[in-house]
Amino acid sequence: MGARLISLILLIAAWYAGSQLAGARLLPEPQAVALAIVDEARSGALAFNLGATLARVAVAFTLAMTLGSVIGLAMGRSRLADRLGDPWLIVLLNLPALVIIVLAYVWAGLTETAAIAAVALNKLPIATVTVREGARSLDRALDEMAQVFRMGAWARMRHVVLPQLAPYLAAAARSGLSLVWKIVLIVELLGRPNGVGFEIGVAFQLFDVTRILAYALAFVAVMLAIETFLVQPLERHVARWRPRPA
Amino acid sequence: MSPAGVRDRLDVSIKQKSYRAASGDQLQVLGELAFSLAGGEVAALVGPSGCGKTTLLRIIAGLDDDFEGNVALPAHGMLGMVFQEPRLLPWRTVEQNVRLAAPKATDAGLDTLFQTLGLAAHRDHYPGELSLGLARRVALARAFAVEPDLLLLDEPFVSLDDALAARLRDELAELVNSRPVTTLLVTHNVEEAIGLADRLLLLSLSPARVLADVAVTRPRTLRTPQEIAVIREEIARRINQAYL
Numbered sequence: 001m002g003a004r005l006i007s008l009i010l011l012i013a014a015w016y017a018g019s020q021l022a023g024a025r026l027l028p029e030p031q032a033v034a035l036a037i038v039d040e041a042r043s044g045a046l047a048f049n050l051g052a053t054l055a056r057v058a059v060a061f062t063l064a065m066t067l068g069s070v071i072g073l074a075m076g077r078s079r080l081a082d083r084l085g086d087p088w089l090i091v092l093l094n095l096p097a098l099v100i101i102v103l104a105y106v107w108a109g110l111t112e113t114a115a116i117a118a119v120a121l122n123k124l125p126i127a128t129v130t131v132r133e134g135a136r137s138l139d140r141a142l143d144e145m146a147q148v149f150r151m152g153a154w155a156r157m158r159h160v161v162l163p164q165l166a167p168y169l170a171a172a173a174r175s176g177l178s179l180v181w182k183i184v185l186i187v188e189l190l191g192r193p194n195g196v197g198f199e200i201g202v203a204f205q206l207f208d209v210t211r212i213l214a215y216a217l218a219f220v221a222v223m224l225a226i227e228t229f230l231v232q233p234l235e236r237h238v239a240r241w242r243p244r245p246a
Numbered sequence: 247m248s249p250a251g252v253r254d255r256l257d258v259s260i261k262q263k264s265y266r267a268a269s270g271d272q273l274q275v276l277g278e279l280a281f282s283l284a285g286g287e288v289a290a291l292v293g294p295s296g297c298g299k300t301t302l303l304r305i306i307a308g309l310d311d312d313f314e315g316n317v318a319l320p321a322h323g324m325l326g327m328v329f330q331e332p333r334l335l336p337w338r339t340v341e342q343n344v345r346l347a348a349p350k351a352t353d354a355g356l357d358t359l360f361q362t363l364g365l366a367a368h369r370d371h372y373p374g375e376l377s378l379g380l381a382r383r384v385a386l387a388r389a390f391a392v393e394p395d396l397l398l399l400d401e402p403f404v405s406l407d408d409a410l411a412a413r414l415r416d417e418l419a420e421l422v423n424s425r426p427v428t429t430l431l432v433t434h435n436v437e438e439a440i441g442l443a444d445r446l447l448l449l450s451l452s453p454a455r456v457l458a459d460v461a462v463t464r465p466r467t468l469r470t471p472q473e474i475a476v477i478r479e480e481i482a483r484r485i486n487q488a489y490l
Binding site: 141142144145147148149150151155159160163241242243 | 307308309324325326327329331333335336337338342346347348372374375388392
Protein backbone atom coordinates (compact mmCIF):
# COMPACT_ATOMS: atom_id res chain seq x y z
CA MET A 1 0.00 0.00 0.00
CA GLY A 2 2.82 2.36 0.97
CA ALA A 3 4.72 1.64 -2.23
CA ARG A 4 1.60 2.31 -4.29
CA LEU A 5 1.08 5.63 -2.60
CA ILE A 6 4.68 6.70 -3.20
CA SER A 7 4.36 5.68 -6.84
CA LEU A 8 1.17 7.75 -7.20
CA ILE A 9 2.78 10.79 -5.58
CA LEU A 10 5.74 10.44 -7.94
CA LEU A 11 3.36 10.36 -10.92
CA ILE A 12 1.64 13.58 -9.81
CA ALA A 13 5.03 15.22 -9.15
CA ALA A 14 6.23 14.26 -12.65
CA TRP A 15 3.00 15.66 -14.07
CA TYR A 16 3.55 18.91 -12.17
CA ALA A 17 7.16 19.17 -13.36
CA GLY A 18 6.05 18.44 -16.93
CA SER A 19 3.43 21.18 -16.83
CA GLN A 20 6.05 23.67 -15.63
CA LEU A 21 8.27 22.72 -18.57
CA ALA A 22 5.62 22.50 -21.30
CA GLY A 23 3.40 25.31 -20.18
CA ALA A 24 -0.23 25.23 -18.98
CA ARG A 25 -1.66 25.22 -22.52
CA LEU A 26 -0.10 21.87 -23.46
CA LEU A 27 -0.17 20.28 -20.02
CA PRO A 28 -2.17 22.03 -17.32
CA GLU A 29 -1.17 21.60 -13.67
CA PRO A 30 -2.83 18.85 -11.62
CA GLN A 31 -4.79 21.34 -9.49
CA ALA A 32 -6.22 23.03 -12.61
CA VAL A 33 -7.51 19.65 -13.82
CA ALA A 34 -8.92 18.92 -10.36
CA LEU A 35 -10.75 22.25 -10.41
CA ALA A 36 -12.13 21.51 -13.87
CA ILE A 37 -13.45 18.16 -12.60
CA VAL A 38 -15.17 19.94 -9.72
CA ASP A 39 -16.67 22.54 -12.09
CA GLU A 40 -18.03 19.89 -14.45
CA ALA A 41 -19.39 17.96 -11.48
CA ARG A 42 -21.18 21.05 -10.11
CA SER A 43 -22.89 21.75 -13.43
CA GLY A 44 -24.10 18.14 -13.63
CA ALA A 45 -22.40 17.63 -17.00
CA LEU A 46 -19.81 15.22 -15.55
CA ALA A 47 -22.38 12.87 -14.05
CA PHE A 48 -24.51 13.00 -17.20
CA ASN A 49 -21.64 12.23 -19.56
CA LEU A 50 -20.04 9.62 -17.29
CA GLY A 51 -23.44 7.99 -16.94
CA ALA A 52 -24.01 7.90 -20.71
CA THR A 53 -20.57 6.37 -21.34
CA LEU A 54 -20.88 3.92 -18.45
CA ALA A 55 -24.27 2.71 -19.70
CA ARG A 56 -22.79 2.07 -23.17
CA VAL A 57 -19.82 0.27 -21.62
CA ALA A 58 -22.13 -1.87 -19.49
CA VAL A 59 -24.44 -2.90 -22.33
CA ALA A 60 -21.67 -3.51 -24.88
CA PHE A 61 -19.56 -5.40 -22.33
CA THR A 62 -22.43 -7.63 -21.20
CA LEU A 63 -23.41 -8.36 -24.79
CA ALA A 64 -19.86 -9.19 -25.88
CA MET A 65 -19.10 -11.31 -22.81
CA THR A 66 -22.34 -13.29 -23.03
CA LEU A 67 -22.09 -13.99 -26.75
CA GLY A 68 -18.32 -14.55 -26.56
CA SER A 69 -18.69 -17.06 -23.72
CA VAL A 70 -21.42 -19.03 -25.48
CA ILE A 71 -19.59 -19.11 -28.82
CA GLY A 72 -16.21 -19.75 -27.18
CA LEU A 73 -17.62 -22.64 -25.16
CA ALA A 74 -19.22 -24.17 -28.25
CA MET A 75 -16.02 -23.79 -30.28
CA GLY A 76 -13.88 -25.24 -27.49
CA ARG A 77 -16.15 -28.25 -27.08
CA SER A 78 -17.08 -29.08 -30.66
CA ARG A 79 -14.64 -29.57 -33.51
CA LEU A 80 -17.32 -28.72 -36.05
CA ALA A 81 -18.25 -25.44 -34.33
CA ASP A 82 -14.56 -24.60 -34.16
CA ARG A 83 -14.03 -25.18 -37.88
CA LEU A 84 -17.16 -23.20 -38.76
CA GLY A 85 -16.42 -20.30 -36.45
CA ASP A 86 -12.68 -19.96 -36.92
CA PRO A 87 -12.63 -17.99 -40.22
CA TRP A 88 -15.18 -15.51 -38.84
CA LEU A 89 -13.09 -15.14 -35.72
CA ILE A 90 -9.93 -14.44 -37.70
CA VAL A 91 -11.69 -11.83 -39.83
CA LEU A 92 -13.18 -10.08 -36.79
CA LEU A 93 -9.91 -10.24 -34.84
CA ASN A 94 -8.01 -8.55 -37.63
CA LEU A 95 -10.62 -5.96 -38.62
CA PRO A 96 -9.50 -2.61 -37.17
CA ALA A 97 -11.87 -1.19 -34.57
CA LEU A 98 -12.28 1.97 -36.61
CA VAL A 99 -13.48 0.03 -39.67
CA ILE A 100 -16.15 -1.76 -37.66
CA ILE A 101 -17.31 1.51 -36.10
CA VAL A 102 -17.48 3.42 -39.39
CA LEU A 103 -19.28 0.58 -41.16
CA ALA A 104 -21.78 0.25 -38.29
CA TYR A 105 -22.59 3.96 -38.52
CA VAL A 106 -22.84 3.83 -42.31
CA TRP A 107 -25.10 0.80 -42.31
CA ALA A 108 -27.27 1.48 -39.25
CA GLY A 109 -27.08 5.26 -39.04
CA LEU A 110 -25.75 7.37 -36.17
CA THR A 111 -27.82 5.44 -33.64
CA GLU A 112 -27.34 4.03 -30.17
CA THR A 113 -27.80 0.50 -31.54
CA ALA A 114 -25.06 0.99 -34.11
CA ALA A 115 -22.73 2.41 -31.46
CA ILE A 116 -23.23 -0.44 -29.01
CA ALA A 117 -23.15 -3.12 -31.70
CA ALA A 118 -19.86 -1.74 -33.00
CA VAL A 119 -18.26 -1.82 -29.54
CA ALA A 120 -19.58 -5.30 -28.75
CA LEU A 121 -18.37 -6.61 -32.10
CA ASN A 122 -14.89 -5.27 -31.38
CA LYS A 123 -14.74 -7.04 -28.04
CA LEU A 124 -16.51 -10.25 -29.11
CA PRO A 125 -13.65 -12.11 -30.87
CA ILE A 126 -11.22 -11.60 -27.99
CA ALA A 127 -13.73 -12.87 -25.44
CA THR A 128 -14.48 -15.82 -27.71
CA VAL A 129 -10.82 -16.78 -28.15
CA THR A 130 -10.15 -16.58 -24.41
CA VAL A 131 -13.16 -18.66 -23.44
CA ARG A 132 -12.42 -21.18 -26.22
CA GLU A 133 -8.97 -21.67 -24.73
CA GLY A 134 -10.62 -22.36 -21.39
CA ALA A 135 -13.16 -24.76 -22.90
CA ARG A 136 -10.36 -26.70 -24.61
CA SER A 137 -8.63 -27.27 -21.31
CA LEU A 138 -11.73 -28.57 -19.51
CA ASP A 139 -10.95 -31.69 -17.49
CA ARG A 140 -12.28 -34.83 -19.23
CA ALA A 141 -12.05 -36.75 -15.97
CA LEU A 142 -14.54 -34.46 -14.23
CA ASP A 143 -16.82 -34.60 -17.26
CA GLU A 144 -16.90 -38.39 -17.01
CA MET A 145 -17.58 -38.20 -13.31
CA ALA A 146 -20.57 -35.92 -13.97
CA GLN A 147 -21.78 -38.29 -16.68
CA VAL A 148 -21.53 -41.41 -14.51
CA PHE A 149 -23.40 -39.73 -11.66
CA ARG A 150 -25.98 -38.39 -14.12
CA MET A 151 -25.69 -34.78 -13.11
CA GLY A 152 -28.20 -32.59 -14.94
CA ALA A 153 -27.16 -30.14 -17.66
CA TRP A 154 -27.59 -27.11 -15.43
CA ALA A 155 -25.72 -28.67 -12.50
CA ARG A 156 -22.87 -29.68 -14.81
CA MET A 157 -22.63 -26.18 -16.21
CA ARG A 158 -22.73 -24.51 -12.83
CA HIS A 159 -20.61 -26.86 -10.75
CA VAL A 160 -18.29 -28.57 -13.24
CA VAL A 161 -17.78 -26.33 -16.29
CA LEU A 162 -18.10 -22.73 -15.05
CA PRO A 163 -15.64 -23.07 -12.15
CA GLN A 164 -13.06 -24.37 -14.60
CA LEU A 165 -13.76 -21.48 -16.96
CA ALA A 166 -13.67 -18.89 -14.17
CA PRO A 167 -10.01 -17.84 -14.62
CA TYR A 168 -10.56 -17.47 -18.37
CA LEU A 169 -13.77 -15.52 -17.89
CA ALA A 170 -12.00 -13.28 -15.39
CA ALA A 171 -9.15 -12.66 -17.84
CA ALA A 172 -11.62 -11.92 -20.63
CA ALA A 173 -13.59 -9.57 -18.37
CA ARG A 174 -10.49 -7.73 -17.19
CA SER A 175 -9.01 -7.06 -20.59
CA GLY A 176 -12.49 -6.60 -22.01
CA LEU A 177 -13.54 -3.85 -19.65
CA SER A 178 -10.54 -1.67 -20.43
CA LEU A 179 -10.82 -2.37 -24.17
CA VAL A 180 -14.55 -1.66 -24.26
CA TRP A 181 -14.34 1.70 -22.59
CA LYS A 182 -11.57 2.84 -24.91
CA ILE A 183 -13.62 1.87 -27.96
CA VAL A 184 -16.79 3.42 -26.52
CA LEU A 185 -14.94 6.74 -26.42
CA ILE A 186 -14.09 6.52 -30.12
CA VAL A 187 -17.67 5.57 -30.96
CA GLU A 188 -18.91 8.59 -29.01
CA LEU A 189 -16.38 10.87 -30.64
CA LEU A 190 -17.48 9.78 -34.10
CA GLY A 191 -21.21 9.66 -33.79
CA ARG A 192 -22.89 10.31 -30.45
CA PRO A 193 -24.18 13.61 -28.99
CA ASN A 194 -23.07 12.89 -25.40
CA GLY A 195 -20.68 10.87 -23.28
CA VAL A 196 -17.04 11.21 -22.31
CA GLY A 197 -15.88 10.61 -25.89
CA PHE A 198 -18.15 13.37 -27.21
CA GLU A 199 -16.88 15.84 -24.57
CA ILE A 200 -13.28 14.98 -25.40
CA GLY A 201 -14.03 15.56 -29.09
CA VAL A 202 -15.40 19.04 -28.31
CA ALA A 203 -12.45 19.81 -26.05
CA PHE A 204 -10.08 18.69 -28.82
CA GLN A 205 -11.62 21.17 -31.27
CA LEU A 206 -11.24 23.93 -28.65
CA PHE A 207 -7.72 22.72 -27.78
CA ASP A 208 -8.87 22.49 -24.16
CA VAL A 209 -6.36 20.01 -22.64
CA THR A 210 -7.65 20.67 -19.12
CA ARG A 211 -11.09 19.39 -20.03
CA ILE A 212 -9.69 16.38 -21.89
CA LEU A 213 -7.70 15.38 -18.83
CA ALA A 214 -10.59 16.14 -16.49
CA TYR A 215 -12.92 13.75 -18.31
CA ALA A 216 -10.29 11.09 -18.91
CA LEU A 217 -9.19 11.03 -15.27
CA ALA A 218 -12.75 11.07 -13.95
CA PHE A 219 -13.56 8.05 -16.06
CA VAL A 220 -10.35 6.24 -15.09
CA ALA A 221 -11.40 6.79 -11.46
CA VAL A 222 -14.78 5.22 -12.17
CA MET A 223 -13.16 2.18 -13.85
CA LEU A 224 -10.70 1.86 -10.96
CA ALA A 225 -13.61 1.82 -8.53
CA ILE A 226 -15.33 -0.90 -10.57
CA GLU A 227 -12.13 -2.95 -10.61
CA THR A 228 -11.57 -2.55 -6.86
CA PHE A 229 -15.11 -2.94 -5.58
CA LEU A 230 -16.61 -5.29 -8.14
CA VAL A 231 -14.07 -7.30 -10.14
CA GLN A 232 -11.55 -8.07 -7.40
CA PRO A 233 -14.04 -9.14 -4.71
CA LEU A 234 -15.73 -11.34 -7.33
CA GLU A 235 -12.39 -12.92 -8.22
CA ARG A 236 -11.63 -13.56 -4.57
CA HIS A 237 -15.01 -15.19 -4.12
CA VAL A 238 -14.52 -17.45 -7.13
CA ALA A 239 -11.01 -18.47 -6.02
CA ARG A 240 -11.97 -19.10 -2.37
CA TRP A 241 -11.37 -22.84 -2.65
CA ARG A 242 -7.75 -22.48 -3.75
CA PRO A 243 -5.37 -23.26 -0.89
CA ARG A 244 -3.78 -19.97 0.13
CA PRO A 245 0.00 -19.72 -0.01
CA ALA A 246 1.25 -19.85 3.58
CA MET B 247 -34.02 -58.19 -1.79
CA SER B 248 -35.48 -56.21 -4.64
CA PRO B 249 -39.18 -56.05 -5.50
CA ALA B 250 -40.41 -58.74 -7.86
CA GLY B 251 -40.19 -57.89 -11.53
CA VAL B 252 -37.29 -55.48 -11.28
CA ARG B 253 -34.22 -57.01 -12.82
CA ASP B 254 -31.22 -56.64 -10.61
CA ARG B 255 -28.61 -58.55 -12.61
CA LEU B 256 -25.69 -57.14 -14.45
CA ASP B 257 -25.13 -58.87 -17.78
CA VAL B 258 -21.99 -58.20 -19.71
CA SER B 259 -21.34 -59.78 -23.06
CA ILE B 260 -18.56 -58.36 -25.14
CA LYS B 261 -17.49 -59.63 -28.54
CA GLN B 262 -14.46 -57.49 -28.84
CA LYS B 263 -13.09 -54.00 -28.28
CA SER B 264 -10.20 -52.45 -30.13
CA TYR B 265 -8.48 -49.12 -30.30
CA ARG B 266 -6.97 -47.45 -33.28
CA ALA B 267 -3.41 -46.68 -32.26
CA ALA B 268 -1.68 -43.48 -33.34
CA SER B 269 0.23 -45.49 -35.94
CA GLY B 270 -3.10 -46.46 -37.52
CA ASP B 271 -2.94 -50.11 -36.41
CA GLN B 272 -5.95 -51.72 -34.75
CA LEU B 273 -5.09 -52.78 -31.23
CA GLN B 274 -7.40 -55.32 -29.66
CA VAL B 275 -7.85 -54.76 -25.90
CA LEU B 276 -10.78 -57.02 -25.06
CA GLY B 277 -11.48 -60.42 -26.55
CA GLU B 278 -14.74 -62.35 -26.32
CA LEU B 279 -15.84 -62.00 -22.75
CA ALA B 280 -19.09 -62.55 -20.89
CA PHE B 281 -20.23 -62.72 -17.28
CA SER B 282 -23.24 -61.89 -15.13
CA LEU B 283 -23.56 -60.68 -11.59
CA ALA B 284 -26.61 -61.52 -9.48
CA GLY B 285 -28.21 -58.78 -7.40
CA GLY B 286 -26.09 -57.93 -4.37
CA GLU B 287 -23.14 -59.96 -5.57
CA VAL B 288 -19.66 -58.52 -5.12
CA ALA B 289 -17.23 -59.55 -7.84
CA ALA B 290 -13.63 -58.62 -8.43
CA LEU B 291 -12.00 -58.38 -11.83
CA VAL B 292 -8.42 -59.45 -11.31
CA GLY B 293 -5.76 -59.28 -13.96
CA PRO B 294 -2.30 -58.02 -14.79
CA SER B 295 -1.68 -54.33 -15.39
CA GLY B 296 -2.67 -53.21 -18.87
CA CYS B 297 -4.95 -56.19 -19.56
CA GLY B 298 -7.99 -54.02 -20.21
CA LYS B 299 -9.69 -54.04 -16.80
CA THR B 300 -10.25 -50.32 -16.76
CA THR B 301 -11.45 -50.39 -20.37
CA LEU B 302 -14.02 -53.02 -19.42
CA LEU B 303 -15.18 -50.96 -16.45
CA ARG B 304 -15.51 -47.83 -18.60
CA ILE B 305 -17.64 -49.79 -21.07
CA ILE B 306 -19.92 -50.97 -18.27
CA ALA B 307 -20.12 -47.40 -16.90
CA GLY B 308 -21.27 -46.17 -20.31
CA LEU B 309 -18.20 -43.97 -20.77
CA ASP B 310 -17.07 -45.88 -23.86
CA ASP B 311 -19.63 -47.09 -26.39
CA ASP B 312 -17.18 -47.92 -29.15
CA PHE B 313 -17.23 -51.71 -28.71
CA GLU B 314 -18.99 -54.78 -30.05
CA GLY B 315 -21.32 -56.43 -27.58
CA ASN B 316 -23.95 -55.74 -24.97
CA VAL B 317 -24.15 -54.47 -21.43
CA ALA B 318 -27.41 -54.66 -19.46
CA LEU B 319 -27.33 -52.72 -16.21
CA PRO B 320 -29.41 -53.73 -13.20
CA ALA B 321 -32.73 -52.01 -12.47
CA HIS B 322 -32.68 -48.27 -13.14
CA GLY B 323 -29.00 -48.38 -13.97
CA MET B 324 -28.07 -45.86 -11.30
CA LEU B 325 -24.30 -46.05 -11.03
CA GLY B 326 -21.94 -45.31 -8.20
CA MET B 327 -18.36 -45.22 -9.34
CA VAL B 328 -15.02 -44.78 -7.67
CA PHE B 329 -12.37 -43.89 -10.22
CA GLN B 330 -8.66 -44.56 -9.90
CA GLU B 331 -8.21 -40.94 -8.90
CA PRO B 332 -10.75 -39.35 -6.51
CA ARG B 333 -12.11 -37.00 -9.22
CA LEU B 334 -13.63 -34.52 -6.79
CA LEU B 335 -14.63 -30.98 -7.74
CA PRO B 336 -11.85 -28.90 -6.15
CA TRP B 337 -14.11 -25.82 -5.89
CA ARG B 338 -16.81 -27.55 -3.87
CA THR B 339 -16.62 -28.76 -0.28
CA VAL B 340 -16.63 -32.43 0.67
CA GLU B 341 -20.32 -32.33 1.49
CA GLN B 342 -21.23 -30.39 -1.68
CA ASN B 343 -19.25 -32.90 -3.75
CA VAL B 344 -21.32 -35.73 -2.34
CA ARG B 345 -24.64 -33.89 -2.52
CA LEU B 346 -24.12 -32.80 -6.13
CA ALA B 347 -23.76 -36.43 -7.18
CA ALA B 348 -26.55 -37.56 -4.89
CA PRO B 349 -29.17 -34.81 -4.70
CA LYS B 350 -31.70 -37.22 -3.18
CA ALA B 351 -29.49 -38.27 -0.25
CA THR B 352 -31.07 -37.58 3.13
CA ASP B 353 -29.31 -35.71 5.93
CA ALA B 354 -29.49 -38.77 8.17
CA GLY B 355 -28.10 -41.00 5.45
CA LEU B 356 -25.18 -38.66 4.86
CA ASP B 357 -24.48 -38.34 8.58
CA THR B 358 -24.13 -42.11 8.87
CA LEU B 359 -22.03 -42.32 5.73
CA PHE B 360 -19.62 -39.58 6.82
CA GLN B 361 -19.44 -41.16 10.28
CA THR B 362 -18.59 -44.62 8.90
CA LEU B 363 -15.88 -43.22 6.64
CA GLY B 364 -14.40 -40.91 9.26
CA LEU B 365 -15.28 -37.80 7.28
CA ALA B 366 -17.53 -36.10 9.83
CA ALA B 367 -14.89 -33.49 10.67
CA HIS B 368 -14.14 -32.76 7.02
CA ARG B 369 -17.57 -31.98 5.59
CA ASP B 370 -16.77 -28.32 5.01
CA HIS B 371 -13.23 -28.82 3.75
CA TYR B 372 -12.24 -28.38 0.14
CA PRO B 373 -10.60 -31.37 -1.61
CA GLY B 374 -7.30 -29.45 -1.85
CA GLU B 375 -7.14 -29.53 1.93
CA LEU B 376 -7.46 -33.31 2.15
CA SER B 377 -4.86 -36.08 2.07
CA LEU B 378 -5.17 -38.67 -0.70
CA GLY B 379 -6.62 -41.17 1.77
CA LEU B 380 -9.34 -38.75 2.81
CA ALA B 381 -10.07 -37.76 -0.78
CA ARG B 382 -10.54 -41.45 -1.68
CA ARG B 383 -12.95 -41.78 1.23
CA VAL B 384 -14.96 -38.86 -0.14
CA ALA B 385 -15.05 -40.61 -3.52
CA LEU B 386 -16.37 -43.73 -1.74
CA ALA B 387 -18.93 -41.68 0.16
CA ARG B 388 -20.11 -40.11 -3.09
CA ALA B 389 -20.51 -43.51 -4.77
CA PHE B 390 -22.52 -44.89 -1.84
CA ALA B 391 -24.62 -41.77 -1.33
CA VAL B 392 -26.38 -42.22 -4.66
CA GLU B 393 -27.63 -45.64 -3.43
CA PRO B 394 -26.50 -47.18 -6.70
CA ASP B 395 -27.93 -50.22 -8.44
CA LEU B 396 -24.39 -51.02 -9.47
CA LEU B 397 -21.20 -49.98 -7.74
CA LEU B 398 -18.06 -49.81 -9.87
CA LEU B 399 -14.68 -49.52 -8.19
CA ASP B 400 -11.56 -48.98 -10.27
CA GLU B 401 -8.48 -49.75 -8.17
CA PRO B 402 -9.92 -47.60 -5.40
CA PHE B 403 -7.01 -48.09 -3.00
CA VAL B 404 -4.08 -47.80 -5.35
CA SER B 405 -1.14 -45.64 -4.17
CA LEU B 406 -2.17 -45.70 -0.53
CA ASP B 407 0.13 -47.23 2.07
CA ASP B 408 -0.75 -50.79 3.14
CA ALA B 409 -2.19 -49.91 6.55
CA LEU B 410 -4.43 -47.19 5.18
CA ALA B 411 -5.53 -49.34 2.24
CA ALA B 412 -6.44 -52.14 4.68
CA ARG B 413 -8.48 -49.74 6.81
CA LEU B 414 -10.33 -48.39 3.81
CA ARG B 415 -11.00 -51.95 2.63
CA ASP B 416 -12.59 -52.71 6.01
CA GLU B 417 -14.72 -49.60 5.77
CA LEU B 418 -15.79 -50.53 2.26
CA ALA B 419 -16.68 -54.04 3.43
CA GLU B 420 -18.73 -52.53 6.25
CA LEU B 421 -20.62 -50.33 3.80
CA VAL B 422 -21.31 -53.22 1.44
CA ASN B 423 -22.51 -55.37 4.36
CA SER B 424 -24.82 -52.69 5.70
CA ARG B 425 -26.45 -52.07 2.33
CA PRO B 426 -25.97 -54.88 -0.18
CA VAL B 427 -25.29 -53.61 -3.66
CA THR B 428 -24.15 -55.33 -6.83
CA THR B 429 -20.49 -54.43 -6.99
CA LEU B 430 -17.72 -54.82 -9.51
CA LEU B 431 -14.24 -54.16 -8.21
CA VAL B 432 -11.24 -53.87 -10.49
CA THR B 433 -7.89 -54.62 -8.94
CA HIS B 434 -4.51 -56.16 -9.60
CA ASN B 435 -4.19 -56.95 -5.90
CA VAL B 436 -5.37 -60.54 -5.38
CA GLU B 437 -5.50 -60.19 -1.60
CA GLU B 438 -7.73 -57.16 -1.85
CA ALA B 439 -10.00 -59.06 -4.21
CA ILE B 440 -10.27 -62.06 -1.89
CA GLY B 441 -10.88 -59.84 1.13
CA LEU B 442 -13.83 -58.07 -0.46
CA ALA B 443 -15.42 -60.15 -3.18
CA ASP B 444 -17.75 -63.16 -3.33
CA ARG B 445 -16.40 -64.00 -6.74
CA LEU B 446 -13.15 -63.50 -8.54
CA LEU B 447 -13.03 -63.16 -12.31
CA LEU B 448 -9.49 -63.71 -13.53
CA LEU B 449 -8.68 -61.93 -16.73
CA SER B 450 -6.02 -62.96 -19.22
CA LEU B 451 -3.35 -60.76 -20.72
CA SER B 452 -4.58 -58.41 -23.43
CA PRO B 453 -6.83 -58.97 -25.36
CA ALA B 454 -8.62 -59.86 -22.14
CA ARG B 455 -10.81 -62.93 -21.74
CA VAL B 456 -12.20 -64.47 -18.54
CA LEU B 457 -9.70 -67.17 -17.55
CA ALA B 458 -11.41 -68.40 -14.44
CA ASP B 459 -14.41 -67.68 -12.27
CA VAL B 460 -13.56 -68.45 -8.63
CA ALA B 461 -16.25 -68.32 -5.95
CA VAL B 462 -15.38 -67.34 -2.40
CA THR B 463 -18.23 -68.82 -0.45
CA ARG B 464 -17.37 -67.87 3.11
CA PRO B 465 -18.98 -64.59 4.22
CA ARG B 466 -16.56 -61.67 4.16
CA THR B 467 -16.53 -61.20 7.90
CA LEU B 468 -15.63 -64.81 8.64
CA ARG B 469 -12.70 -65.17 6.25
CA THR B 470 -9.56 -66.06 8.15
CA PRO B 471 -6.05 -65.27 6.99
CA GLN B 472 -5.51 -69.02 6.43
CA GLU B 473 -8.48 -69.33 4.11
CA ILE B 474 -7.44 -66.24 2.23
CA ALA B 475 -3.97 -67.71 1.85
CA VAL B 476 -5.42 -70.94 0.43
CA ILE B 477 -7.50 -69.12 -2.15
CA ARG B 478 -4.56 -66.97 -2.96
CA GLU B 479 -2.41 -70.03 -3.65
CA GLU B 480 -5.08 -71.42 -5.90
CA ILE B 481 -5.33 -68.19 -7.86
CA ALA B 482 -1.58 -67.81 -8.14
CA ARG B 483 -1.46 -71.34 -9.58
CA ARG B 484 -4.11 -70.53 -12.17
CA ILE B 485 -2.47 -67.27 -13.07
CA ASN B 486 0.88 -68.97 -13.54
CA GLN B 487 -0.67 -71.62 -15.74
CA ALA B 488 -2.31 -69.01 -17.88
CA TYR B 489 0.42 -66.43 -18.20
CA LEU B 490 3.45 -68.68 -18.63
